[in-house]
Amino acid sequence: MAIASAETGGRVAAGAAARGATRAVRIWLYALAALVVVMVGIGGATRLTGSGLSITEWKPVTGAVPPLSDAGWQAEFEKYRASSQYQNLNRGMELPEFKTIYWWEWSHRQLGRLIGIAFFVPLLAFWWKGALTRRVALALLGIGILGGLQAAVGWIMVASGLQPGMVAVAPIKLMLHLLLASLILVLLVWVAAGLRVRRPDGQAAQAFGPAIIFLGFVLLQIALGGLVAGSRAGLTYNTWPLMDGRFIPPVEALLSATPVFENFVDNPLTVQFQHRMVAYLLVLFAIWHAWSLRRTAPGSAAARSATGLALMSLAQMALGIVTLLLVVPLWAGLAHQLFAMAILVMATVHARLSLPAAAARPVATPAPVPAGALR
Structure with missing residues (x-):
């Protein structure tokens, strides 16, 4: 009798622990979804302020560090002054104005890096602890691949606006960038909602x-x-x-x-x-x-x-x-x-x-x- 009671108690405890792990995964996914929404908002501000072409290079690692000296800021500004957007729209812009648009674009890219870390580090931790079923794990890996594609499309979009004679990014590439972000948001929320106990x-x-x-x-x-x-x-x-x-x-x-x-x-x-x-x-x-x-x-x-x-x-x-x-x-x-x-x-x-x-x-x-x- 005591053995049966112990076994039942063990199963209840294991079930409670598993439900707790599932709840943690769900909270993590909704937090990621919130970060994606913030990312879309900053991206919108970047576009509306005309800041998207202020950083003319794509450096996934070293680009995380902004200019740290007057010489560094001047070097970045000179790169922007060579762009068609500066020549045709912003000629005469001073360095303080450039810093404003630079920080919008830098923040957008930095948040993208943060989302990547906030996605893959917990994913590995949850997988390591066995908190994910195979089906959920595969779905999340697919979302991770979409996230990598989203970053690549983002740079392709920016590069389209840096071509000679261009003063803005190509509309269809901006649309693809936004649509990919929206699909990632949908998939994160879809998986998270699927982890909810349904009546x-x-x-x-x-x-x-x-x-x-x-x-x-x-x-x-x-x-x-x-x-x-x-x-x-x-x-x-x-x-x-x-x-x-x-x-x-x-x-x-x-x-x-x-x-x-x-x-x-x-x-x-x-x-x-x-x-x-x-x-x-x-x-x-x-x-x-x-x-x-x-x-x-x-x-x-x-x-x-x-x-x-x-x-x-x-x-x-x-x-x-x-x-x-x-x-x-x-x-x-x-x-x-x-x-x-x-x-x-x-x-x-x-x-x-x-x-x-x-x-x-x-x-x-x-x-x-x-x-x-x-x-």
Whole structure:
């Protein structure tokens, strides 16, 4: 009897320890997601202040140390003065002004290094302690690879703006940079939400299909917002709901550039128009999704989260209109970008927790293993 009681107590203790480890992993992933959101915010500030081309070299290790002397600052400034952005936009800029834009870009890159450390060091520690199932570990390794790709795309983006004659980065490369960051955020939150103990909710399953569609809508709209930012389309056609006196601009103006594809990534009129139209579709879909769930699954958690998403989408559209009418001041541009990340996080959680039980393989609690036994 005593032996059985001891065995039961041991299993309970082991289960509690495993649940504690899973909770620690979940907290770590949400902390990483928060860092990614901060990274997106600093990236937005870097873009809005025109700071992205202030550091003209990519030095993943030694670049972590900023200039430490007057001579070092002058050397960095001379490199920037050789760029087309300085020659065409910022000619006459003094060293104190250069330091301001330099610190924005340096902070952006430094936070990227911090995220890399905050990802891989705990990942190895959790893996070493056996706190990760094989499936979760592989998912996290995939996210790590995406993070490395994101860093490479970031430098490719900056390099595109340092080409002779260029005064800004290529819009499509800025869009890819932002979209990759958004995908990393989605995956971090998706894995973290999957580690949560779920209560059975038969009403949630019907929300999954529309929830995934809405998540795709949000990612598409963020990508289009990246094109708006890259082509500086928010600085033109600053009226609403009409653009240059029309709700739908003339086709010949929308497709004025050649080849035709260029219009969808670099024509300010077309880029802003498609961002507006997808915003309307996104809001209408969010309202329909919330109404549908409140009618078919009243009182469910899925209905409540869908309603929250609909309200957030309406608020985001209003914020976007204000940003446009005010010609993109720094505070409004940053608020619009960060609120998009908040919607993306909530949409991800909504979709993940709506995953049908049959499709959502339960996250197995890893069995305790001796320290050092990598799984």
